[in-house]
Amino acid sequence: MHSVMQQPFKTAVLILVWGWLLFLVLAPNLLVVGASVMTRDPVSFLSLPLNLDAYRQLFDPLYLEVFLHSLYMAAMTTLVCLLIGYPFAWALSKVGKQRQLILIFLLIVPFWTNSLVRTYALKLILATNGLLNSALMSIGLIDEPLQLLYTEGAVIIGLVYLLLPFMILPLYSVFEDLKQELLLASHDLGAGRLSTFIHVIVPLTLPGVLAGVMLVLLPAMGLFFVPDILGGSRNLLVGNVIKNQFLDARNWPFGAAASIVLTVTMAFLMFAHRLSKRRIGEEGA
């Protein structure tokens, strides 16, 4: 039997949750879908008739190239994050509880500063007369400054810097859940370190890898201010395209279509993540 107090509270919570999802998630996304199939209008931004021109435009070689280059930079960012994040998360799960807390704290501290500000800080380090070049020259490793800023590398460094924690945290969580007994069982059954890594550790941390990839790859295609500050005009992200379409080119249908492609890619990754979790039996049979 429900108490008198419980019922209104339950109703209120449900209304709040559903209201939130409806007005702040479903409605905006439907608006974007709607915009993507409408026609560009110089005065009111959008007008009828409905058509798929915006999607067709995505396959324009010019934009396709931007999209692929953006995907490439995002993929490189993800790879670098994974290569740094995987061993980091592993080590993190191995150190004592006290040190774990400190390290996670250090990982989260940069979030307290606006990422735009941090990207400008990075610009100061990478600039021709920046900290890195001065340091390298003062120890005599190089004679003249390297061109670091306004390169593809600078964009990737910026993206890795901003997104690395999003790779480490889900990985840390799967390493924390990785039962030591399973590794012992693997050794007990005759597997060496490498075999245990390949057959036990990798498959069991795969959900964390996919979660990390999801949290890094998609934002890495969207963080438009990173190429704006560090990349110059040739290293654009899909996010730059979308931003430009809405703010500069005033082509809302095309911008909407591009962002829907990003959303669908995200949905596909989430589906793969669920599949991998089901494989190791974390979700219902």
Next chain:
Amino acid sequence: MKQTLLSLSNLSKQFSGKTVLDGLDLEIYDGEFITLLGPSGCGKTTLLRLMAGFEHPDEGTITLAGEDLTHTAPENRPLNTVFQHYALFPHMSVFDNVAYGLKMEKRPKDEIRQRVDEALAMVQLQDFARRKPHQLSGGQQQRVAIARAVVKRPRLLLLDEPLSALDYKLRRTMQVELKRLQRELGITFVFVTHDQEEALSMSDRVVVLKDGLVQQLGTPREVYERPANLFTARFVGETNFFPGTVETVDDDSITVDVFGLKRTLRRPDFAVSGGQPLNVLLRPEDIRVLDPADEQGVAGKIVERNYKGSTLDSVIHLADGTEVLASEFFDEDDPAFDYRLGEPVKVSWVDGWEWLLPGETGEALPEEDVSADA
């Protein structure tokens, strides 16, 4: 003739300054079912991990059939482990779990298939080969863990409290099944438990451990009926301790004063002299509850009665406050056999059923409720 398979000599292990094993020696015979029994923190799990190679001893050696294994990695030891929580690989099917060890040996596919099928048939799980561990019940997971460990035909199987996660009835079934497997396979089993009943019913020999030292090593019967010290007596089964004093010593017998009762008892193995304090140990089933009018026995009254089906267990308080546990079988001829609470009775025992230990002091009682080993 019993042949030593695994020989542990002078094993010591410390964890951050705390001594867990202290110069332990143990010989494990080929083909036997030996149980390491002790309360939480007694070192039994550490001992098992040393045998498996998950830990290395600070001192001492481990040899298996003459070969020094002390510093051999676990993957190179010809023995396998059944883990307390089974440690089945959650991302692999039952078949792949069992096949894992053989795949690591790089056996041909046909041989792997055949041996895995055999191992699964042995634990009656041949129809479950395609399932994932999380689709199995606890008992089934347990059987997969056993199949996975024996499929490699190890010389020695280490079992770390493998039944502790199962409910009572299933535990009984698995005990019988484990015994059957051990007989059929002829593999030496080293079984770790804190459950003394399990230890007694399954083992050929029991090692009672406390504070990293062997308290007693013997057959279940020896350990139960002739405990080497008060710790073993208390830890293995229920026991009544009656303090006594030696009065006279003869060639084969001694007379002892127990609660003012003069009893002539068999002379124990240890040295006795007049006036020496003694402990007279009596299991609850050795106790006889007599009519208060009876001439022999110590007077007391019933403070608790528990109907157990086949036995009637009662607690009797003696005049000086000593608590006595008695467990009596029902008498077919006396269907009304029972006690009232508060009923006055006398307590005695059949001559020769007692076990004597020297009077020790300062011995702490072991914890009644023993949880998983640290």
